[in-house]
Amino acid sequence: MVKKVIKVLNEMGLHARPAGLIADVAGKFDCSIKIIKDSAEINAKSIMGILTLGAAKGSEIILVCEGKDAEKAAEEIEKLFKKNFDEE
Amino acid sequence: MIVKTGVPASIGIAIGRVHLLKEERIYIEKKDIPKEKTKSEIKRFKEAITKVEKDLDKLKEKVLNVLGHQHAKLIEVHHLILKDPLITKDVPLLIVEKGITAESALSEVMEKTGRDFNKIKDDFFHERKNDIFDVCKKIISHLIRKKIVSLKNLSEPVILVAHNLYPSDTIQIKESGKVLAFCTDMGNKSSHTAIFAQSVGIPAVVGLSDITAQINDGENIIVDGEKGIVILSPDEDTLREYAEKRKSLLQEERFFRGLKKLPTATRDGKRISLMVNVDVTDSVKVIKDISPDGIGLFRTEMLYMNRDEFPSVEEQTAIYYKFLKNLPNSPVIIRTADIGGDRAPQFVMREFEDERNPFMGLRGIRFFLKHPELLKNQISAIYRANVHGNAKIMIPMVSNMEEINAFKEIALECRNEIAATKIKSNLDVEFGIMVEIPSAALVLDSILGEIDFVSIGTNDLVQYMLAVDRVNHGVSELYDHYHPAVLRIINLIVQTAHKKGKKVSVCGEMATEPLAAALLVGLGVDILSVPVKMYLRLKYVLRSIGFEEMVQVAQNALGLVRSDDIKALLKDHVIY
Numbered sequence: 054m055v056k057k058v059i060k061v062l063n064e065m066g067l068h069a070r071p072a073g074l075i076a077d078v079a080g081k082f083d084c085s086i087k088i089i090k091d092s093a094e095i096n097a098k099s100i101m102g103i104l105t106l107g108a109a110k111g112s113e114i115i116l117v118c119e120g121k122d123a124e125k126a127a128e129e130i131e132k133l134f135k136k137n138f139d140e141e
Numbered sequence: 142m143i144v145k146t147g148v149p150a151s152i153g154i155a156i157g158r159v160h161l162l163k164e165e166r167i168y169i170e171k172k173d174i175p176k177e178k179t180k181s182e183i184k185r186f187k188e189a190i191t192k193v194e195k196d197l198d199k200l201k202e203k204v205l206n207v208l209g210h211q212h213a214k215l216i217e218v219h220h221l222i223l224k225d226p227l228i229t230k231d232v233p234l235l236i237v238e239k240g241i242t243a244e245s246a247l248s249e250v251m252e253k254t255g256r257d258f259n260k261i262k263d264d265f266f267h268e269r270k271n272d273i274f275d276v277c278k279k280i281i282s283h284l285i286r287k288k289i290v291s292l293k294n295l296s297e298p299v300i301l302v303a304h305n306l307y308p309s310d311t312i313q314i315k316e317s318g319k320v321l322a323f324c325t326d327m328g329n330k331s332s333h334t335a336i337f338a339q340s341v342g343i344p345a346v347v348g349l350s351d352i353t354a355q356i357n358d359g360e361n362i363i364v365d366g367e368k369g370i371v372i373l374s375p376d377e378d379t380l381r382e383y384a385e386k387r388k389s390l391l392q393e394e395r396f397f398r399g400l401k402k403l404p405t406a407t408r409d410g411k412r413i414s415l416m417v418n419v420d421v422t423d424s425v426k427v428i429k430d431i432s433p434d435g436i437g438l439f440r441t442e443m444l445y446m447n448r449d450e451f452p453s454v455e456e457q458t459a460i461y462y463k464f465l466k467n468l469p470n471s472p473v474i475i476r477t478a479d480i481g482g483d484r485a486p487q488f489v490m491r492e493f494e495d496e497r498n499p500f501m502g503l504r505g506i507r508f509f510l511k512h513p514e515l516l517k518n519q520i521s522a523i524y525r526a527n528v529h530g531n532a533k534i535m536i537p538m539v540s541n542m543e544e545i546n547a548f549k550e551i552a553l554e555c556r557n558e559i560a561a562t563k564i565k566s567n568l569d570v571e572f573g574i575m576v577e578i579p580s581a582a583l584v585l586d587s588i589l590g591e592i593d594f595v596s597i598g599t600n601d602l603v604q605y606m607l608a609v610d611r612v613n614h615g616v617s618e619l620y621d622h623y624h625p626a627v628l629r630i631i632n633l634i635v636q637t638a639h640k641k642g643k644k645v646s647v648c649g650e651m652a653t654e655p656l657a658a659a660l661l662v663g664l665g666v667d668i669l670s671v672p673v674k675m676y677l678r679l680k681y682v683l684r685s686i687g688f689e690e691m692v693q694v695a696q697n698a699l700g701l702v703r704s705d706d707i708k709a710l711l712k713d714h715v716i717y
Contacts, residue, residue, distance in 0.1 A: 068265065073218055077221065101222060101273055104269050105254065107267075109263055
């Protein structure tokens with residue numbers, strides 16, 4: 054199991070487009086990928102789930118990947134956050 | 142007559158008949174299905190999704206053509222929603238587990254998602270619920286083979302009243318061309334509907350909470366998108382008043398639109414630079430549309446507001462670059478953040494807590510020189526963004542030479558740092574100061590050698606000249622930019638600057654008032670900078686006055702002692 058604490062740093066937070074990017078990348082992996090914020094826990098492969106987190110700029114989330122390609126999945130998703138989802 | 146107040150979403154006035162868009166409450170019976178039918182039920186569900194996907198492709202093409210790229214992105218989000226495991230996996234699972242129909246399984250999933258969304262407090266996120274519900278409604282309508290009511294077939298112009306409008310409704314509104322205005326129960330300033338209304342230019346009021354319950358199909362109402370009000374069963378007088386208002390607004394708008402391509406020059410041919418005051422949140426598209434001579438004041442305070450940390454160099458660079466690249470041939474005068482004063486409570490810094498007199502306190506350059514790292518970030522970002530060489534930097538709240546020297550030292554540091562990197566941008570940037578503190582005006586001759594231009598911030602200059610706190614109602618009648626002392630100090634600034642060949646602009650409220658704007662031109666001010674929505678109106682005023690005449694009027698005004706006499710003199714000569 055890979056667990057990472059990530060801070061949302063892009064201006065718009067996890068709104069539709071970043072949520073879509075995460076769900077898209079997450080969907081390519083076999084492992085289970087969860088995002089936890091406060092008391093909510095959602096499936097990172099679900100854009101709706103990510104949106105319901107309401108994660109604005111500055112909030113902290115925990116990424117939990119479990120399965121055979123967990124390491125790689127966590128890395129790829131963290132990368133999206135790091136480059137601020139290519140926001141202009 | 143009932144007046145309902147909501148959120149003003151798009152300006153304009155409309156008077157017309159209501160077309161009430163009934164919230165389609167699709168009642169889904171919870172129907173059990175026999176076990177042997179679950180397989181075919183899942184197949185039916187998957188087919189519905191495929192159909193919606195095809196519909197979306199068609200819609201996307203239309204949206205691209207009619208509304209443009211920005212709106213088409215929304216459709217991509219809808220595609221992702223269709224692929225969401227909550228829909229593709231959970232729904233089939235529910236069909237099997239509970240032995241229910243596809244539509245009841247989907248509505249169960251949606252109810253849960255809706256509840257999760259309702260827990261979010263942030264409006265921006267909350268609004269995304271609509272996209273999701275829009276997609277699900279489409280799936281359900283395929284499942285139960287019910288045609289969604291179309292707005293395309295409206296036979297006469299109407300004012301659309303709805304609980305909420307979905308992205309697929311807005312495209313139909315645009316296509317029908319029959320919707321004069323719309324009002325909704327739901328929504329706020331950041332709703333898709335508000336943005337849509339502005340982009341197609343129809344009046345709209347949103348967030349009216351229960352307008353759909355108070356209104357009947359076919360009744361006459363008035364929508365005032367500027368005030369954000371809707372008037373139900375208006376009386377004769379109100380109707381007449383609004384009909385007049387609407388007529389003159391439309392005439393004015395048509396007339397002003399005709400001015401877009403014309404130069405800003407006085408009747409006798411003197412070219413005046415007319416620029417716009419802009420905020421980091423303003424729309425570049427709207428600014429480009431009126432093709433101003435430049436951005437005379439680019440405010441950056443908003444970057445620091447309502448947040449826990451300061452904006453990074455990268456974030457700032459991206460924002461400045463967006464404006465600079467869109468007006469590559471016009472000057473963009475970026476004012477370093479004027480944090481403090483009446484805006485202090487919106488910032489998180491502790492220094493402001495106990496200021497007794499914030500207007501005379503720690504603000505503008507004073508604040509930044511106490512936090513040089515913040516100033517450095519901002520200057521550095523401006524340099525980095527200056528790829529096209531059209532940026533200028535303006536320093537607010539300067540009261541002495543030392544502040545300019547300190548500022549320029551930091552700017553030099555930034556230039557050296559950037560020059561040592563591979564960043565390709567133009568480091569040759571002009572500096573100017575805001576003259577708003579009388580001391581800066583009085584010693585201007587000795588500091589002009591250090592700067593390239595001067596901008597008069599009349600709002601603050603007037604309050605400091607007259608010792609009138611501009612937010613204190615008790616002294617508000619003393620606040621007067623026609624005070625002879627104000628005229629004299631502006632005259633002094635212009636004369637001093639022109640002697641050294643430096644240009645003077647005015648970016649305060651004074652420039653937006655027709656009489657005062659004409660007076661400023663007569664005093665020799667080179668550039669007026671006004672809010673975007675006032676731009677064409679001011680262009681019209683400037684095109685109506687005579688330059689030589691105003692020079693004479695200004696000279697005469699300088700000899701008057703009472704502000705009423707000055708105003709009367711201007712009224713005689715400024716006819717527009």
